[in-house]
Amino acid sequence: RKVHEFNLQLDQEVIRPVSKAYVAVVPAEGQVVVSNFADNLSLPSMVVNNLLQGNLSGAGQNSLRFVVNSTVGLAGLFDPSSDFGLAEVSTDFGETLHVWNVAQGAYLELPALGPSSQRAAVGTVVDFITNPLGNISNSHYRKYSRTAQVAAALGKRSQYGSTIDAVLYDSADSYSQSRLFYLQNRNFTLGGTDETEYDDAYFDPYEDIYAE
Numbered sequence: 001r002k003v004h005e006f007n008l009q010l011d012q013e014v015i016r017p018v019s020k021a022y023v024a025v026v027p028a029e030g031q032v033v034v035s036n037f038a039d040n041l042s043l044p045s046m047v048v049n050n051l052l053q054g055n056l057s058g059a060g061q062n063s064l065r066f067v068v069n070s071t072v073g074l075a076g077l078f079d080p081s082s083d084f085g086l087a088e089v090s091t092d093f094g095e096t097l098h099v100w101n102v103a104q105g106a107y108l109e110l111p112a113l114g115p116s117s118q119r120a121a122v123g124t125v126v127d128f129i130t131n132p133l134g135n136i137s138n139s140h141y142r143k144y145s146r147t148a149q150v151a152a153a154l155g156k157r158s159q160y161g162s163t164i165d166a167v168l169y170d171s172a173d174s175y176s177q178s179r180l181f182y183l184q185n186r187n188f189t190l191g192g193t194d195e196t197e198y199d200d201a202y203f204d205p206y207e208d209i210y211a212e
Contacts, residue, residue, distance in 0.1 A: 003109045004175040008168060010112060016165075019157040031155045033077050038152035039088070040069045040076025041145050045131040049091045053099045058089035093130070094123025098190055107179050115182035 023031065043066040050059035065081040065088060072080045081087075097119050098104070105118025116124065133145070157164065171177040 001175050003111055004178065006111060007109065007114060008174065011164075011168060015154070015157055016161070019154040019161070022151065022154045023158040026151075031151075034148050035152045035155055036069070036073070036079045037076045038145075038148040039079075040066065040073070041133055041149065042131075043069075043088070044133050045093075045127050046089065046091050048130060048132070049093055049096045049127075050089060052093075052096045053091065055089070055091075058091065061086055062089050092120075092123050093126040094120035095190060097123055104186075107183065109175070109178070115178050117186075120186070 026034070043062050047059050047062045047066070050056070050062060065086040068081045068084065068086065069076045069079055072078075094117075102119055104120070108116045108118060108121055110116050110121060110124075113124065167177050167181060168174045
């Protein structure tokens, strides 16, 4: 809950106002280009996780999507793959651990990153370290890629602003509501097969089940 209070203050004083300024200054077309570029950067890491999960079709589709968008799509600025029917097969190392039957562990809230779990937090670190593009030594590329990822996150904060604001600022207990929505959404993402997350999602949302 202390981390949640920090995140709440960070959102109120920095992230929310900056996200509003971003969408006010950058045209909608520019926001789409930035989002495309950031999404394309995440594909190599997804390919690695597809392979670790034994999902060869997903790995092939994400690989082809990355090649098409990086070439025809001008380094990922545009998304011709979607026009060709090559949808992203989204995944992460947290899902890989789930496929390997690793329990989710306790619910966590990470500074700046928000709701997570012990398993998902490990996945976030591993994804960051093992992303093939993260090892590129070109400093200009790293700078542009990180800037694009931050800008894309600001765009999403604005896009889903009303929902996020309702959870963070309009609910009686924003921590419990954030936890509830995260666990429900994560369970849905994993196909409703994670019994621990499924059970957690149906606790009283105003009861701090992790309080000591």
